[in-house]
Amino acid sequence: MNEVAEALLARVRAARAGLAAAVSAGDAYEVAVAEDELDDAVRLARRHGLDVEAAGVDEG
Template sequence: MGEFAEALLARVREARADLAAAVEAGDVYAASVAQSDLDDVVWLARRHGIDVEAGEE
């Protein structure tokens, strides 16, 4: 896997962790921002043919 794909998968993992933390904390605003970030990075990864589900391992 190339560096670009690895970096995007790392960003997906980070965004998912940020979203989970915001939800756990009950911070609606932070959860909204984290969800938006996650949506953006998942879209970018898929646009480049990167399987974001494989990055969950």
């Protein structure tokens, strides 16, 4: 896997962690922001031909 693909998958993982933290904190605004970041990260990864589910980085 190249560096770009690894960086995109790392972004998806970080976005998922951020969403989990926001949900745990019960912060509705942060949840909305984190959901948007996750959607964007997954969309970008898929645009570059990455299957986030097959890579073990599912979206939800």
